[in-house]
Amino acid sequence: MIAAVATAVCGISVGLGTLALVRHSPGGSLAGSSTLGAAALLVTGWLAITVGLGTWRRHRGNRVGALLVAAGFAWFVTEWNNPGAGSAPVFTVGLLCYTVCPPLVVHAALSYPSGRLASRVETTAVAVAYVGSLGVLGLGVALVFEPGDQGCAQCAANLVAVTGNAGLVEALNRAGVWLGVVWTVVLAVLAGWRLARSTPAARHVRLPVLVPAVAYLGAGAATYVHALDRGFLSNDELDHDLWLVQAGALVLVALGLVADRVRARRARAAVARMVVELAEAPPPGGLRDALAGALGDPELEVAYPVIDGRYVDSRGLPISAEETAGRATTALVSDDETIAVVIHRSDLLGDRRLVEEAVSAARLAFENERLHAEASAQLAELRNSQERLVAASDAERRRLERDLHDGAQQRLVGLTLATRLMRTQLEREGSTNPARWVAAAEAELRQAVDDVRKLAAGLHPAVLSDYGLAAAVRALAETGTAPVRLVKATDERFSSAAETTAFLVVAEAAKIGPVSVTIAHRDTNLVVDVDAVGAPPRLVDLEDRVGVLGGTITIESTAAGIRIRAVIPCA
Amino acid sequence: MRVVVAADSMLIREGLARLLAEAGCEIVGTASNAAELLHHVAVANPDVAIVDIKMPPTFTDEGIAAAGEIRRRHPDVGVLVLSHHLESEYAMRLLTEVPERAGYLLKDRLVDVAVLVDALRRIVEGECVVDPTIVSRLVHRPRDLSPLDQLSEREREVLGLIAEGRSNQAISQRLFVSHKTVEAHVRQILLKLGLVESPDDHRRVLAVLTYLRANP
Numbered sequence: 001m002i003a004a005v006a007t008a009v010c011g012i013s014v015g016l017g018t019l020a021l022v023r024h025s026p027g028g029s030l031a032g033s034s035t036l037g038a039a040a041l042l043v044t045g046w047l048a049i050t051v052g053l054g055t056w057r058r059h060r061g062n063r064v065g066a067l068l069v070a071a072g073f074a075w076f077v078t079e080w081n082n083p084g085a086g087s088a089p090v091f092t093v094g095l096l097c098y099t100v101c102p103p104l105v106v107h108a109a110l111s112y113p114s115g116r117l118a119s120r121v122e123t124t125a126v127a128v129a130y131v132g133s134l135g136v137l138g139l140g141v142a143l144v145f146e147p148g149d150q151g152c153a154q155c156a157a158n159l160v161a162v163t164g165n166a167g168l169v170e171a172l173n174r175a176g177v178w179l180g181v182v183w184t185v186v187l188a189v190l191a192g193w194r195l196a197r198s199t200p201a202a203r204h205v206r207l208p209v210l211v212p213a214v215a216y217l218g219a220g221a222a223t224y225v226h227a228l229d230r231g232f233l234s235n236d237e238l239d240h241d242l243w244l245v246q247a248g249a250l251v252l253v254a255l256g257l258v259a260d261r262v263r264a265r266r267a268r269a270a271v272a273r274m275v276v277e278l279a280e281a282p283p284p285g286g287l288r289d290a291l292a293g294a295l296g297d298p299e300l301e302v303a304y305p306v307i308d309g310r311y312v313d314s315r316g317l318p319i320s321a322e323e324t325a326g327r328a329t330t331a332l333v334s335d336d337e338t339i340a341v342v343i344h345r346s347d348l349l350g351d352r353r354l355v356e357e358a359v360s361a362a363r364l365a366f367e368n369e370r371l372h373a374e375a376s377a378q379l380a381e382l383r384n385s386q387e388r389l390v391a392a393s394d395a396e397r398r399r400l401e402r403d404l405h406d407g408a409q410q411r412l413v414g415l416t417l418a419t420r421l422m423r424t425q426l427e428r429e430g431s432t433n434p435a436r437w438v439a440a441a442e443a444e445l446r447q448a449v450d451d452v453r454k455l456a457a458g459l460h461p462a463v464l465s466d467y468g469l470a471a472a473v474r475a476l477a478e479t480g481t482a483p484v485r486l487v488k489a490t491d492e493r494f495s496s497a498a499e500t501t502a503f504l505v506v507a508e509a510a511k512i513g514p515v516s517v518t519i520a521h522r523d524t525n526l527v528v529d530v531d532a533v534g535a536p537p538r539l540v541d542l543e544d545r546v547g548v549l550g551g552t553i554t555i556e557s558t559a560a561g562i563r564i565r566a567v568i569p570c571a
Numbered sequence: 572m573r574v575v576v577a578a579d580s581m582l583i584r585e586g587l588a589r590l591l592a593e594a595g596c597e598i599v600g601t602a603s604n605a606a607e608l609l610h611h612v613a614v615a616n617p618d619v620a621i622v623d624i625k626m627p628p629t630f631t632d633e634g635i636a637a638a639g640e641i642r643r644r645h646p647d648v649g650v651l652v653l654s655h656h657l658e659s660e661y662a663m664r665l666l667t668e669v670p671e672r673a674g675y676l677l678k679d680r681l682v683d684v685a686v687l688v689d690a691l692r693r694i695v696e697g698e699c700v701v702d703p704t705i706v707s708r709l710v711h712r713p714r715d716l717s718p719l720d721q722l723s724e725r726e727r728e729v730l731g732l733i734a735e736g737r738s739n740q741a742i743s744q745r746l747f748v749s750h751k752t753v754e755a756h757v758r759q760i761l762l763k764l765g766l767v768e769s770p771d772d773h774r775r776v777l778a779v780l781t782y783l784r785a786n787p
Contacts, residue, residue, distance in 0.1 A: 221685045406630055409655055413678045414582025420682045421589055442682060449679055453655060463658045466631050474784060475658035514715060 004053050009057045011049040011072060015042050018076040025084020030235050030243040037240075038245040041079070048072030051254040052108075062115035067108035068254065069271070074101035075250065083147075083155045092157035095142040096134070099180070102220045102246075103129035106187050106224065108196065109213030109253055113205055113260070122190055129183040137176035137233070144168040168378035174527040180224035183238040188217040199326055199345075204296075212252030219245040263296070270294040287365050288314060291342065301343040302366075311341065314369050316376025332359050332366055340366045385439045386548040387497070394500050397460040404456040405565075409449060416445040461503070468492070469526075473506055473517055480507075482514045494526050494570045500527045501545045505553065505566045512537050524571030525551070533561035542566075573601040573690060575615060577608035577637070578623035578653070579630075587621065587681060594684045596691070603627075603721055605637040612641055618695045619649035624661065632661065639668040649694035653678050659705050659784055666699060666780065673772040674700030674736070699736035699776045706734040709783040721763050729756045734779045738772050 019038055022029040031037035049072030056065025080094025108128050110117055117123045139160070140460055146164025148157035189213045198206055223242045227233050235243075238381070270293060292300040303311035303321040311321040321341040323329050328346035331337045342359055359366075419442045426435040456462070457479075464472035470489035477484035484506070493499070509515050509530045516531040536555045546553050551568035574596045578584040581603075588598045600611030604627050612620055620641055624634035638650040649672040652665050662675040674694045680686050680702065690700045710719070710731050722730065725746075732742045743753040761768050764782055767776050 042647050108693065147704030402630070405655055406625065409678075410580045410583065413655075413681060414580055414586060417583060417590065420684070421586060421593075424590075424593060446679060446682070448657075453657065457657075461658075462631075462656060463660050467660055467664075471658075471660045475660055476782075478657075478659060478708050478712050480713060483715050514713075 004057060007049070007053060007069060011046060011069075013044050014073060014076050018045075018079050019084055021082055022079055025082050026085075028082035028084050028235070029079050030240055031079065032240060033456070036244070040244055041076070041114070043410070044247040044250050045072045045075040047251055047254045048075060051257050055257055058261070059115070062113075064108050064112050064115055064257070064503065066450075067104055067111065068257070071101055071104035071250070073107060074104050077101070079570045083152050085156055088157040088159055092142070092159040095145065096138045096156060096160070099133040099137045099176075100130070102184065102217065103133050105216055105250060105253060106191070106213055109209050110187075110191060112209045112257070118194060125183060125186050127189055128179070129187060132169070132176055132179035132183055136172055136179060140172045141169055144172070151336075170231060177224055177231065177233065181221060181228065183223035184217050184224055188214050188221065191217065202326075205260060205263075208256030211254055212249045212256060216249035216253060217244055217373060219243075219249060235509070267294065267296055270296075274340075287362060287369050290365075291362065292357075295344060299345070302369070303341045303343060305338050306377045306536075308372055310377075312373050312377040314373050314376075316380050317375050332363060334363070334367075339363070339370055383548065384549070389417045390501075390545060390548050391497050391538045394460070394462065394497060398465060398496075401456045401460040401462060404452050405458070409452045409456070412449045412452065414446055416442055416449070416462040419445065420484055460500075464499060464503055465496065467501055469494065469519055469528075472499075472503050473519070476503075476507060482510055482512070484510050485514070485516040487516050487518045490521050492521050494521075494568075497549060498526050498568045498570045500541070500552075501549060501568055502526055502566060504545070505539070505542055505564065506530055508537050508539060508542060509564055521570070524569055526566075526568045526570040528566045530564040531558065531560065531562075532564065532565075536562050539564070572619065572677070572695060573597045573599045573615065573617040574691065575602065575608065575611045575617045575620040577602040577605070577611075577620065577626070577634075579603055579626050580623070583623065583678075590681075591596070591682050591688070591691075592643060592663075594688050596688065605633055608637055609640060609644070612645055616645075617648060617689050619651060621651045621653060621691075624654040624656065632664070635661065635665050635668060635782050638665060638673065642669045642673075649673065649691075651676060651690060651694055651700065653681070657705060657708060659709055659780065662701055662705055663780060663784065666701075666773075666777055670777060671699060671771070672697055673706070675702055676700065677702045677704055693736070693741075695774075698741075699773045701735050701776065701780065703731070703735055706731050706780075706783075709734065709780070720763050722760060726756055726760050726763075729753065730760050731777065733757065733760075733775060734783060736772070736776045 019031075022031045022038070022041065023033070024154060026033035029037075031041040033089050049069050052065045052068030052070075052072060054065070055062070055068060057338060059065065074097060077097045078099070079093060081098040082091075082094065085091040085094060103126065106129065107117075110122055117126060121192075142158060142160050142409065143162050145158055146161050147158055149164040150166055150169065191210050191553045195203060195210050219242045223233065223239060224247075226238055226242070233239075256546040266448065273294070288300065288302045289533075291302065292298050301319060303313060303319045305321075306312055311319050313319045321329060321343060323346075326346050327343055330342045330344065334343070338361075419438050423435050423438040423442065426438060460473050461475060468491060470486065470491050473486050473489065474483065477486065494502075505528055506515065506517055509532050513532060513534045517530040520527045520529075539553055539555075543553050546566055546568060549568050551566065553564065553566045555564050556563055557563075572595075574591055576584055576588050576591070576598060578587065583605065584601050588601050592598050599615035599617050602608040602611050608620065608622065611617075613755070620638075622634040622637050622641075624632055626633040626637070634652045634654070638652055641648055641650055650669055651674040653676055654661055655678050657677070665673060665675050672694050674690050676687070680690075693700055708728060719727070719730075728746070730743060732745065733746055737745070739750060739753045739757060743750045760770065766778050766782060769778065
């Protein structure tokens, strides 16, 4: 607190002192003698210092605030290399630091909001900017610049001058200006790139700071380009205008940071509202929406732990509670037990307190919704196990059908052949009596072949697994007792469970009387319509089967009779 | 008649070979899977190949695929597929793939050597053969009001024989009527059912089977 007050007091005095200097010697300044210049000078510097201090106090350890405070002071120091600066220390600091404001601003803007630069490229570019400003144009020139020897008789003394070398001064100034063109352009591009590559949520936060920072850099780049011919930075008409642009842009950078603070405050208010809303019984899933709204993260997810360490969402569907790139988690723990895990934008962690506030405010709602989720998950598990049972019983029937066809029937056919050969042999030998018995055995075997075929077909029609539902319904038309008319059908294949269930619906209806069948793939469903005449068949078993697959069977009356419709999900 | 026999079951394969040999056929090769079958057909140049519909590896309808492959590689070799499936779907798939000099018989027929040899002979002569049981199921399956009702008993009989793949000549011999009478019947039937008369007997088979399988 004391440090902040001291910094603020210091900022006020430095600002006023700089204004006095500018007024005393407007010809050597950028602000000049106009009121606009004076206002731009003070407002910009003070706003940067104030906002920087505020940011610094809220997020200790985050560099952005400190950098912005430094930029505010550097903004004033830009005016200190004024030949009219009477004091040698002020003039010397001015010589050393008059170009350091732009690197500080861009450093702060690029580091926002985490306080760190994102990549080695950014770090390098910022370092080059510091070297160009502080190293080349600042210290480099100051070391060899003797004001008295180089036509600035009224200048104060340069306390760090080692020697006076006009040639070296010019060369270093030229190098610094060239470097200035390069680093301003590179950093502007990097800032734009950073913005473009951000996730939508992060862009939302960075946009108000980075866009004015790019504008600021643009004005800086223009200043350097303008100085190329001349070989050093100065304060002509254009420089003055560009300086005003920089002032405006820097003000906007500072306001961008304030905008974020306003947003955070609004989020707190939203959390408070959410608590009130939640008190009035939230619907399942409403909690996620409420949190997403309160924290400003539309992709926010809530995961509830269920037995065996899995996580489910409020509808009981499996969900991952892992942290991934850009997504962080906050757990709500009560009595050493995790009640829920909120998966949210990782940059919300800058506002960790807000996240925790929101999560704990919603605690009761979380516990309530977790019970819901658990019940839903158990229901889903039950349905899965039923599905597995149906699939297993289908598979078993199919296996039996195969076994009968491939095993028993093949054997019987083989045996018939063997008896036929035996009979031929016996007849050839003239043993007609035994041959008659063999003929009888043959007849029995043929009957057995037929029986096995019927048995197998009753278990599971092979044509269904070989060629699909439409083919199986066509085959049913050849065996049934009543006409089966296939009005329209898709030859698409569906899951074995869906095909078998649909087939059983048709077969069951065809037992009663003539049917007309339509088979279609609509959206994600296999839809089978069976038009029949007469009383509706008993479909209880089939309703169970269809229900297990998540589908429905409906029976409605039509002009001609009834229509049975089975809708079976197949996606 | 030179015959190759392919069946997974040893008893069926060898029994069939033996029966056919006794009936005067020359067995030029036996195979237990599609690859062996294709090899024998290529080497022995048979008149006809008898193929079990179920063979390794999936034991579903490899026989039909093998029949198609034989037709592609050796267009002169006839194929007879043996099956346990009564459903016409399988026969249709075979005839769509191999529309002439092809046959589809139920395994129940195997012991009737005469029927089997007759089927082989017909195939070699260029006809199609469809098992009478399958045809009869198609002709007599339950229907709503149908153009089939307009056919006389005799016409239905002729229709069935057409669907079994018989030529007019064969039908006239079988029904003890003149060739001209059969031709008149056939024209009449096709007219009543709205089918176009085709010069090829095998196309006629497919058309009639398709008609019988469809909804009328």
